[in-house]
Amino acid sequence: MKIDYFKVSEIKVSYTDKVKASERPQIGASKDAAQIFKHIFKNCIQHHEEFYVxxxxxxxxVLGVSCISKGGISGTVVDVRIILQLALKANASALIVSHNHPSGNLTASAADLNITEKLKNACQLIDLSLLDHLIVTDESYLSFADDGLL
Structure with missing residues (x-):
C-alpha cells in the first residue's frame, strides 16, 4: 500500500492577542466577571440562553471571551472539549464560564451542576483552574464559587 504524505492535512493552532497586557481587565471577584458577562449577554439576556468562556x-x-453555544429559551448545549480547546490555544491558566437564564431564575439546574462538575474534572487533568461558573440574569447573578457549588 502506497501512502501519499502530501495528502495529510496540516493542523494549525493560533491565538491572536490584540490587547496590551497592561490594558487587560483583571478579575478579582465574581462581580468583576459578572459585569463583563452582563455586557456580553445584553442582547439575549431575556430572550435565549448563551454560554461563554x-x-x-x-x-x-482576561485574555479573551468566546461564545461556546447559543440555544433556546430553556437551554443550550455545552461541549467541554470546545472549552478546553480554546483554553489551550490561548495558553490560559484559568477560566470562568457563564450562561444566562432568560427566565430571571438564579437557581442552578441539575444540568448546570453536571456540566460544571464535568468541566472542573476535565480542567484538573490539564492543570487549568475553573474559577467560577456564573448564571447571569437581567437583575443579578449567581456565582457557583461564592455559593459553594464549585
Whole structure:
C-alpha cells in the first residue's frame, strides 16, 4: 500500500492577542466577571440562553471571551472539549464560564451542576483552574464559587 504524505492535512493552532497586557481587565471577584458577562449577554439576556468562556492568565487578567453555544429559551448545549480547546490555544491558566437564564431564575439546574462538575474534572487533568461558573440574569447573578457549588 502506497501512502501519499502530501495528502495529510496540516493542523494549525493560533491565538491572536490584540490587547496590551497592561490594558487587560483583571478579575478579582465574581462581580468583576459578572459585569463583563452582563455586557456580553445584553442582547439575549431575556430572550435565549448563551454560554461563554472567559480565559485568564496567571494574574487573572482576561485574555479573551468566546461564545461556546447559543440555544433556546430553556437551554443550550455545552461541549467541554470546545472549552478546553480554546483554553489551550490561548495558553490560559484559568477560566470562568457563564450562561444566562432568560427566565430571571438564579437557581442552578441539575444540568448546570453536571456540566460544571464535568468541566472542573476535565480542567484538573490539564492543570487549568475553573474559577467560577456564573448564571447571569437581567437583575443579578449567581456565582457557583461564592455559593459553594464549585
Amino acid at each position: 472567559m480565559l485568564l492568565n496567571r494574574g487573572n487578567k
